[in-house]
Every structure is written in structure tokens, then in C-alpha cells.
Amino acid sequence: MAKVIFITQANESVEVEGDSGSLMELAVQNGVYGIDGDCGGVCSCATCHIHLSPEDFDKVGAPAETESDMLELDDNATEYSRLCCQIPVSDEIDGMTFTVAG
Amino acid sequence: MQGTESGVETLSMNAVVIGASHAGVNFAFNLRQQGWQGTITVVDSDPELPYHRPPLSKKTLQTTECVPTPLKAEKAYADSNIQLRLGQTVDDIDRENKQIKLAAGDIIGFDKLVIATGCSPFIPPIPGLLSQSKYFAMRTYADVKAIQSALSQSSDKDVVIIGGGYIGLESAASFKSLGANVTVIEKQEKILSRVTSPVMSEFLSTLHINKGISLETTKDVVGVKQRGNKQVVVCGDGTEYLADFILVGVGVRLNTQLAINAGLIVEEGIKVNGVCQTSDPDIFAIGDCTKHFSTVYDRWIRLESVQNAVDQAKGAAQYLTKGVTPAPVVPWFWSDQYEYKLQIVGLSQGYDDLVVRNEDEGQFSVWYFQGERLLCVEAVNHTKSYVLGTQIIKKDLRVNKQLIADTSTPLSKELLV
Numbered sequence: 017m018a019k020v021i022f023i024t025q026a027n028e029s030v031e032v033e034g035d036s037g038s039l040m041e042l043a044v045q046n047g048v049y050g051i052d053g054d055c056g057g058v059c060s061c062a063t064c065h066i067h068l069s070p071e072d073f074d075k076v077g078a079p080a081e082t083e084s085d086m087l088e089l090d091d092n093a094t095e096y097s098r099l100c101c102q103i104p105v106s107d108e109i110d111g112m113t114f115t116v117a118g
Numbered sequence: 119m120q121g122t123e124s125g126v127e128t129l130s131m132n133a134v135v136i137g138a139s140h141a142g143v144n145f146a147f148n149l150r151q152q153g154w155q156g157t158i159t160v161v162d163s164d165p166e167l168p169y170h171r172p173p174l175s176k177k178t179l180q181t182t183e184c185v186p187t188p189l190k191a192e193k194a195y196a197d198s199n200i201q202l203r204l205g206q207t208v209d210d211i212d213r214e215n216k217q218i219k220l221a222a223g224d225i226i227g228f229d230k231l232v233i234a235t236g237c238s239p240f241i242p243p244i245p246g247l248l249s250q251s252k253y254f255a256m257r258t259y260a261d262v263k264a265i266q267s268a269l270s271q272s273s274d275k276d277v278v279i280i281g282g283g284y285i286g287l288e289s290a291a292s293f294k295s296l297g298a299n300v301t302v303i304e305k306q307e308k309i310l311s312r313v314t315s316p317v318m319s320e321f322l323s324t325l326h327i328n329k330g331i332s333l334e335t336t337k338d339v340v341g342v343k344q345r346g347n348k349q350v351v352v353c354g355d356g357t358e359y360l361a362d363f364i365l366v367g368v369g370v371r372l373n374t375q376l377a378i379n380a381g382l383i384v385e386e387g388i389k390v391n392g393v394c395q396t397s398d399p400d401i402f403a404i405g406d407c408t409k410h411f412s413t414v415y416d417r418w419i420r421l422e423s424v425q426n427a428v429d430q431a432k433g434a435a436q437y438l439t440k441g442v443t444p445a446p447v448v449p450w451f452w453s454d455q456y457e458y459k460l461q462i463v464g465l466s467q468g469y470d471d472l473v474v475r476n477e478d479e480g481q482f483s484v485w486y487f488q489g490e491r492l493l494c495v496e497a498v499n500h501t502k503s504y505v506l507g508t509q510i511i512k513k514d515l516r517v518n519k520q521l522i523a524d525t526s527t528p529l530s531k532e533l534l535v
Contacts (some may be wrong), residue, residue: 021436032192041187044188044189044190044191045191046191046194047191047193047194047197047198049151050151052144052428054140054424054428055172055424055452056170056172056173056187057187058172058173058452058459058485059459061249061424061452063426074459081501082459085501085502085504085505086501088505089505089508089509090450101256106282106300108316
């Protein structure tokens with residue numbers, strides 16, 4: 017079980033919890049504004065972009081090649097960016113806070 | 119939530135959307151997020167909570183306890199005050215009285231109407247096909263459930279797919295992963311011949327054949343017969359293929375009848391302007407069923423894609439709340455087959471030159487040009503090509519074609535001229 021917080025572009029804080037699927041699916045299930053997941057979670061659309069803290073980024077790990085290439089399409093990408101359809105919901109991410117890149 | 123900046127007073131207005139797939143649902147949510155204060159009602163004949171369609175032929179079909187991937191959570195509709203009327207068919211659009219009539223008899227009044235009715239699978243009038251029951255299309259969650267049930271009940275798992283397009287090929291890959299014996303029958307000499315180059319067609323043909331798919335091209339299906347428990351698919355040259363069931367993937371019919379009956383201008387798609395307005399200023403149309411003028415390609419186009427559905431939904435919602443006209447958009451598509459990810463940006467139609475960039479084994483891209491102008495990039499397991507192609511087409515930049523083909527030159531801005 018993981019309990020995480022999304023901070024939206026409007027600076028709203030949304031706490032959600034789940035134990036399976038991807039972080040994108042969890043965000044969509046909870047209506048987190050700015051996480052669209054238009055492609056359904058196959059790393060093809062870059063509409064589930066989040067920023068992590070440097071510490072959390074180290075724990076979650078760097079994006080794979082396809083994901084890191086897709087992030088180049090987004091002007092808001094930073095070195096701590098991820099597409100959250102590629103992050104599984106697990107105990108590993110419990111307690112983390114993610115900022116929706118919008 | 120943002121207010122309406124253009125001063126459009128929407129509090130007492132009713133927005134009604136016909137069609138609750140990618141276009142209709144995204145429109146409804148965007149409209150609310152952009153500050154629409156009136157009611158929003160979305161009607162669809164499909165009884166399921168609106169779901170992603172692309173996974174149907176892939177993940178949904180491949181998963182035994184298959185469940186659709188919802189576009190939005192059920193509670194999100196309530197939170198955004200969007201009323202869903204699912205399992206309801208719309209019979210008529212009454213423009214004069216500004217209302218739609220449901221088959222069940224209800225009448226819903228609108229100030230702004232959005233038609234997002236999409237397409238339905240085209241089932242060709244092949245003798246014997248319609249009269250027997252073991253054929254399916256791949257468009258709805260109900261289709262996938264029925265297919266899975268038919269597959270689980272068949273001991274031989276012999277599947278014949280009529281049509282070697284994207285739906286047929288993605289389904290073939292999924293059926294294979296479920297242990298089926300799959301035959302794909304294609305009318306043309308090459309699969310996907312109308313939508314891609316011989317290079318890409320050849321790659322995908324070889325891929326599917328190597329994965330064990332029987333690919334039968336230049337075959338015209340002329341009839342379907344019953345023989346024992348089996349369906350027999352008969353081709354014009356006399357060859358026959360046995361199937362426990364048939365999947366038909368030969369294209370679509372546009373769901374434009376409501377628009378036609380309402381007297382809107384429809385020419386192979388509901389004609390819309392740059393803000394998705396139809397020939398009636400209070401009626402908008404978005405998604406697969408529409409035809410719009412692409413300023414990027416300088417012609418009228420109709421697109422069947424999630425990207426177009428979502429972008430048109432956002433554009434129409436912005437216009438209705440803020441009076442803003444959306445910026446031109448470059449189309450993009452994707453397909454996943456086996457371990458291969460195909461990403462396409464732009465439209466290749468009208469190309470007169472192509473350049474192939476071969477990266478490592480199983481990674482390559484095809485760059486389509488008209489003169490020096492890049493029209494489209496199709497990338498297989500090579501997102502870098504897709505991303506650079508997107509940036510080039512968006513900005514209409516020029517590239518050095520020789521360097522594109524030369525893999526010792528990295529894909530970067532250095533390729534630009």
C-alpha cells in the first residue's frame with residue numbers, strides 16, 4: 017500500500033492511495049488535474065508528466081530510454097522529470113510527493 | 119478552477135455531448151476545467167463507464183480477466199458535475215428547437231451541442247458472413263468480451279482476421295500471445311498499403327510471419343460457409359481458411375447520420391472549422407467523425423486517432439469558454455505489436471522521397487519528404503527519431519537527408535540545415 021501526494025499546477029494537494037497499477041492510473045482514478053494519460057499508459061503521449069524531489073528521484077530511478085526521449089517533447093522537463101505511467105504503485109513510493117508538470 | 123475570461127455567460131447554459139469516448143469525455147472535462155458554469159450532459163449508447171479504446175486490441179484482449187481502462191474515474195464525473203447518460207441512443211437532433219431526442223423518449227435541450235459520435239466498424243456484405251454468428255469487430259469493450267468468450271470456447275483456437283490494417287495486425291499479435299492460430303487475409307498486395315510505405319509494410323509483414331501469423335495477401339474474401347463447428351472463409355481464388363471465429367477489421371463507417379439528418383454539412387466527415395464548429399454555429403463536432411482543414415498540410419483531413427480526438431476536444435472547449443482559437447496541430451499516432459513500438463508523427467500522404475535510418479537490430483525510422491519538406495516520421499522502437507521528427511515538422515525546419523540516413527551522425531539539431 018502506498019499513500020502519495022500530488023501537487024497540481026493550481027497548487028492543490030491531493031492525497032491518494034493504492035496498491036497496484038501505475039502511478040498514472042492511480043492519479044486518473046482520483047481525478048488529479050493535469051495527469052491525463054491520453055495513451056492509456058503505454059509511454060506514447062507524455063501527458064502524465066511529474067516532477068520528483070531529487071531524493072525521491074534517486075529512489076524511484078531514472079527513466080528508461082523511450083520515456084526519457086518522450087520527455088524531450090515537453091518544455092517543462094527537468095532532470096527530475098518522469099512520466100508516471102512508467103512508475104508502478106508499490107511500497108517503494110509510499111509517502112512521496114509529486115508535482116504535476118502540467 | 120478558472121473563470122471565463124471572454125465574459126461568456128455560461129451559468130444558465132446547457133452543453134450536450136453525443137458520444138462518450140476520447141473526444142466527448144475529454145471535451146466535457148476540459149469545458150468544466152476552462153470555467154463552463156452551466157450543465158454538461160454526455161450521452162452514449164455504450165453502457166460501460168467510458169474507456170480507452172486503443173488498449174482493446176492489445177492489453178484488454180490479452181488479459182484474461184479483462185477490464186477496460188477507464189478514461190476517467192466514475193467519481194470524477196460527479197466531482198466535475200458532468201452528467202453521464204450511458205446506454206442511451208440519440209435518435210434525432212432538432213436544430214430548430216435546440217434539443218436532442220433519445221430513443222427512450224427523453225428530450226434534452228441544449229444551448230451548445232457537440233457531436234462526438236466517432237465511427238463504427240464496417241462489416242462488408244460478404245455472402246454468409248452476416249448470416250452466421252461467429253464474427254466480431256474490435257471497437258467496444260463488449261466486442262472484446264465476446265471475442266474472449268469465443269476464444270475460450272474453441273479448442274483449436276483457429277482465428278481468421280479479415281483485413282491487414284492496424285486493428286487486424288494488433289489483434290493478430292494479441293491472439294498469438296493467447297496461443298491462437300492466426301490467419302490474416304488482406305485484399306491488397308501489401309498490408310497497410312494505403313497508409314504506409316512499402317518499407318514499413320515489409321517490416322511488419324516479416325515481423326508477423328516470423329511470429330507465426332499466416333499472412334495471406336492479394337486475397338479477396340468472397341464467402342463464408344459453415345462446416346461442422348467451423349467457419350470456412352472462402353477467397354476468390356478458391357482457397358479456404360478454417361476458423362472458429364472471424365475478426366473483421368476492414369475499416370470503418372462514420373457515424374454521421376444524425377448530422378446528415380440534421381442538415382449539417384457532411385462530406386466524408388462532419389465539416390468543421392478551426393474551432394470545431396459545424397455549419398450550425400451552436401453545434402460543434404470533434405473526433406473521428408469530423409473533417410477539418412489542416413493548416414499544416416494545407417488540405418481537408420479526417421483523422422482516426424486519440425490525439426485528434428483529444429486536441430479537438432480541448433480546442434472546442436477553449437473556444438466555447440474563452441473564445442480562443444487553438445494553434446495548428448501535427449497529428450501523431452502509435453501502435454504496439456509484440457515487443458515493437460511504432461510511433462508516427464505527421465501524415466505521409468503525398469511524399470515523393472523517403473529516407474530510412476537503420477539503428478540497431480529492430481530499431482529504425484522512415485522519414486517521408488515532399489521535396490525538402492519533412493511530412494512524416496514513422497519510428498520503430500526508436501523514440502528519438504519520433505521526437506526529433508515532431509520538433510522538425512512542428513517548426514517546418516529543413517534537414518540534411520544524407521545525415522538522417524547516416525547513423526554515425528547522432529539525431530540532433532546538427533541534422534538541421
